[in-house]
Amino acid sequence: MxxxxxxxxxxxxxxxxxxxxxxxxxxxxxxxxxxxxxxxxxxxxxxxxxxxxxxxxxxxxxxxxxxxxxxxxxxxxxxxxxxxxxxxxxxxxxxxxxxxxxxxxxxxxxxxxxxxxxxxxxxxxxxxxxxxxxxxxxxxxxxxxxxxxxxxxxxxxxxxxxxxxxxxxxxxxxxxxEIVIIVPDPSQQQKDTNTTAAADRIEGFLQTSGINCDRISESELSTASLGKRSVAILPFNPDLSAKACSTLNQFMESGGKIFLNFHIPPALEKNLGIKKGSYFKPATPGGLSSIHLKDPQIQGLPAEVKQASWNLVTATPSGHGARVVGQWYDEAGKPTGKPALIVSDRGAYFSHLILGDDPLQKQALLTALMGHFQPALWDSIAAATIAQAGQVGPFKTFAELRQL
Structure with missing residues (x-):
């Protein structure tokens, strides 16, 4: 059975x-x-x-x-x-x-x-x-x-x-x-509201594209619980344990990808190929207003994503084919010289939290990144796009619409 x-x-x-x-x-x-x-x-x-x-x-x-x-x-x-x-x-x-x-x-x-x-x-x-x-x-x-x-x-x-x-x-x-989001333990979720909210936003954007996600709490993270999944997303996990880092290192060494946001534990830097930098806060509001992206290797990557961030943690490529894919720009359209997105052969790092502004382009960015890490997802992304194309207002199919 x-x-x-x-x-x-x-x-x-x-x-x-x-x-x-x-x-x-x-x-x-x-x-x-x-x-x-x-x-x-x-x-x-x-x-x-x-x-x-x-x-x-x-x-x-x-x-x-x-x-x-x-x-x-x-x-x-x-x-x-x-x-x-x-x-x-x-x-x-x-x-x-x-x-x-x-x-x-x-x-x-x-x-x-x-x-x-x-x-x-x-x-x-x-x-x-x-x-x-x-x-x-x-x-x-x-x-x-x-x-x-x-x-x-x-x-x-x-x-x-x-x-x-x-x-x-x-x-x-x-x-x-295929995709799993690593979240705090249930007892910590009220305390770690930033992480929970970021996880909800990421999952919502991906679900709209036809990519369903599982969730694993930090204490339950293990080689067995990750299984043969393709990507582990860490929406903002500043208190990740040494055991969890060891599990994620094994995951990367076995071909899995990790997507980190706003924090890179030192124990993951070498395997990820991205080294954590320093905290940065712009001197005036509007100093971090949008992200300009370019990488011919990543299918479907949007050219620009709006995000009004107020601080970030920088990082630098250090191995495994890592390169800067997105740069922060200010509200005047000038480059800040601060990296927004770094992608390597082992995963990616986004230098702030994923926020809810500019939802269509944010969805496109996350979808492109997941499709890059696991190309098999493009079939399900295409299926979801076709299904949504057949929905007009409250009508889920053209047959329902014809009944008017």
Whole structure:
């Protein structure tokens, strides 16, 4: 039942090249067969199989009216899995009721504890629910993502008076995207708001281009959690540990690229081929107003990106083919002599945070950089561009528009 395949993923409005591990298709031949693999939680009616568009799917029956005492309906499956690397999990759900607004929770048991995350199923159409690994919280003391022994899927009661209802379920998957963003641990994210905000902006720009990103917290960064990804983005990580730096050095030596912003740990300078310089703040406002870029090796690189920065940390090329690709200009259009973007064969460095101004060109810059590091992404970028070209206002397809 478990299989791994490379594919072009279609997740909500995004496309990206990644790896999918099918945890369960729920394509069992009979109700007897599904019950050999999955067990109902207390109060859940016996599992059954149904047909949907000529595919076998699981029917989860929730007797919320018949048994007012149960808060949820759900299923368990015993497994033995290492899920260290995937960054997102997904499952397709089709509620019976058109008024459905049910919380759906996905759990992974590891040792004596659990990892859990939630999403919502609304309406009665097939929908793909996504659970980002960075959103999972720990209950009790799980033994690690490499020791998953139980999968649990739960649909929660919506109201005290709701009727008995059913949910069709198919295609539970674990997904590993090519790009990963390294973020602070959840306990530090309120403190490190600059990093979290920068990560959100970078991810938003890339998703618009059809490039989905995973997230890994700094404490969970390891060779296993990085897996075979192509690029690790550090939006601003000034407190990176020696262990994390060692992992990133191994990642670069194995062919991975890293994209650093506003800070280069000394331990990464040699492998990256870029040496950290000094702090700089212009004497007057407007001293850092735009970035002029040029490099024939980087496809799709915009000529200019506006960004009103107030300071930066300089750097210089020092090896691995590193060169200055972007220079800062002031608001009068004069060059400052300060590098904005340096690119090497091992990665890149941007001398400030990625801000939200000039979003179209900022998106183009980040897309070009990721496509340069992993050319296979251009297929998904093209697919997203074609899909977005077919959307006019609120209409997602030309067929919807023709119905006016």
């Amino acid at each position: 478990f299989q791994t395949l490379p594919c072009l993923l279609v997740l909500t409005l995004g496309f990206t090249t990644g790896t999918v591990q099918v945890l369960d298709e729920f394509n069992y031949s009979s109700s007897t067969e599904v019950r050999k693999n999955w067990q109902e939680l207390k109060g859940t009616l016996p599992l059954a199989m149904q047909k949907s568009n000529d595919q076998n799917v699981l029917l989860l029956s929730a007797p919320f009216a018949s048994n007012r005492e149960i808060p949820r309906a759900g299923i368990d499956r015993q497994v033995k899995l290492d899920l260290t690397t995937p960054g997102v999990f997904s499952v397709d759900v089709k509620p019976e009721s058109p008024d459905s607004n049910h919380q759906v929770s996905l759990y992974f048991k590891s040792g004596s504890g659990w990892y859990s995350a939630a999403s919502s199923a609304k309406g009665n159409n097939w929908q793909t629910l996504q659970f980002l690994k960075s959103d999972f919280r720990s209950e009790d003391k799980p033994a690690g993502w490499n020791k998953i022994d139980t999968i649990r899927l739960v649909v929660w009661r919506e109201t005290d008076t709701e009727p008995n209802t059913h949910f069709q379920i198919r295609d539970l998957k674990a997904i590993t995207n």
